[in-house]
Amino acid sequence: MAHIKNELNAPRRKLLGMGTALAGAALLPGASLAAAKAGGSFPKGFLWGAAIAGHQAEGDNVNSDAWFLENTTPSEFREPSGSAVDHYRLYDQDIGMLASTGMNTFRFSIEWARVEPVEGMFSVAALEHYRDVLQACRKRGIKAMVSFNHFVTPRWFAARGGWEAEGAAQLFARYCDKVARHLGHLMDYATTFNEPNLPRLLFGIPGPLAGMADNPRMREMLANAGKATGTGKFSAWIFGDFAKIEAGLLQGHALAYQAIKAVRPQLPVGLSIAIADDQAVDGGEAMVARKRAIAYEPWFKALEGHGDFIGVQTYTRELIGPDGVRKPPKDAVITSAHMELYPQALEATIRYTAQNLKLPIYVTENGISTNDDAQRIAYIQTAVGGVAKCLKSGIDVRGYIHWSLIDNFEWIFGYGPQFGLIGVDRSTMKRTIKPSAFVLGKIAKANGV
Known part of the structure; x- marks a missing residue:
């Protein structure tokens, strides 16, 4: 997720520790007013939802690279994912909770490690689970992205x-072909990758x-990890040679797009990128x-050739001077994920994306x-108000999908960050819907702010 960029900065945490003590809607002066001024109805068919x-x-994703690295010594992960929030078993309950609020879209991922746990061997059981x-989405009238x-x-x-x-892109395209043939007719939207630009x-x-990139x-x-697997060349996600990873992902997107569209030509296929509101300061243009x-x-270029839409994933802004990324201002409100509270960023990134790519835009995260839900409510109100302003400007925005539906495992930061509209007691896996979920659901049912 895009939020990782700020959480990775451990040295800043003491400086930014003021966090939630100041939480609440008052942290966003004029938030509700801004949303109201944006006002108006959203287009018919607009997607309102949440993502996981x-x-x-899901939990117990034992054949994955992430699981392996979580349990390698040393590990960059604060703690292992373990059973996560047991969504693999409780998916129907979670989708039901989303539907109960009034939202109409569920964004989720299919785990390649479950579908193809051994190279060339595809699990029908895993495909049938998905x-x-x-x-479960279809029976409730929920769109599936x-x-x-x-x-x-x-x-x-x-x-x-x-x-x-070598051959990584072809292997991914083969997996996408298998999934599309088995499940493509049940999907409403698809993305090849989540934040390949991270x-x-x-x-x-x-x-x-x-x-931190090569510590x-x-x-x-x-x-x-390479020694343990006997290959000596383990590479995963943000752990490896970025230039080579990017080249593989770019090729993988093109081949996967072609593979999916060959099976189901009418399925809208895009990808989601992480994007911050980059603001130049002190001559940082x-x-x-x-x-x-x-x-x-x-990635804009990749989508021009192979893409039906782009997913924008924004959490905050970055102040950039001629020397690079700066710390947030001293008077900034900092969230529990050690990010500046800045929901206005979404409007800016939508506008920037629209200026550079002539494709439909979905906010996918x-x-x-x-842990103060009043703060989340105010954030949502301002962010959605920004989307409304973009629509009034004629920008083709077609959905707002919140991250996340459930408090869950946040990668190298473990279970500390809480992004969910639904809370989880991990000792019992009991879910509790937060008021913010109903606020977003009310917006969704009204299809307007």
């Missing part, structure tokens, strides 16, 4: 070099994260342009980590 990712929510998930890959790959894929290895977004230009602990983790050329433009 397989590895983060058929059940899709049917499916990501074919949300960061995580099979362990065998990572052990052969991941996206850096490494470039995190480490493309100088900033507080400098040095000794990460190198040792990958080396030990050239650095902003450099960041955009590195982090976003290759947007949210805030907080």
Whole structure:
């Protein structure tokens, strides 16, 4: 998720520790007013929903690269995912809760590691499980937006070099073909990848994260994973050679798009990118342009040739000077994920995307980590108000999907961050719908703000 860029900055945490003590709707002065001024109805058929990712929510994804790295010594992960929030078993309940609020869309991912746990061997049982998930959406009138890959790959894929290895794109396209043939007729929208630009977004230009892209602990983790698998070349997600990973992903998107469309030509297929509201300060315009050329433009170009829509995933802004990414202002309100509270960022990133790519836009992730739900409500109101303003400007925005439906496993940060509209007691897996879910649901039912 795009929120990772700020959470990775451990040295900033003491500085930013003021966080939730100041929480509440008052943290966003004028938030409701801004939303009201944006006003009006949204287009008919507008998608309103929430998202999860397989590895983060399902649990026990034991054949994946992420599971393997979580349990490698040393590990960059704060804690292992374990049973996550047991969504693999409780998916029907979770989708039912989403529907009960008034939302109409569920975004989720199919886990490649479950479908193809061993290279060339595809699990009918896993495919049938995802058929059940899709049917659970359909019986409630919920649109299904499916990501074919949300960061995580099979362990065998990572052990052969991941996206850096020759033939990686072809292997991914083969998997996409299998899934599309089995399940494509039940999908409403699909994305090949979730945030394939994340490494470039995190480490493309100088900033507080400098040095974390190739730190000794990460190198040792990958080396030990390579030894344990017997290949010596483990590469996964943001752990590896970014240039080679990006090349593999770009080719993978093109081949996967073609494979999916060959099976179901009418299925809208795109991808989602992480994007921040990049604001130049103190003469940082050239650095902003450099960041955009590195982090976003290759994917805009990829979608021009192979894409029916783009998913925009925004959480906050970044202040960029001529020296790179700056820390948030001293007076900024900081969330529990150590990010500046800045919901206005979404409007800016939608406008930037629309200026650079003439495709329909869906907001496929947007949210805030907080244990104060009043803060989340105010964030949603302002962010959705920004979407309304974009629509009034004639921008083709077709959906708002919140991250996340459920508090879940947040990658290397474990279970600390809380982005969910639904809370979970992980000792019992009992779900509790938060008031923010009903606020978003009310907007969805009215199809307007």
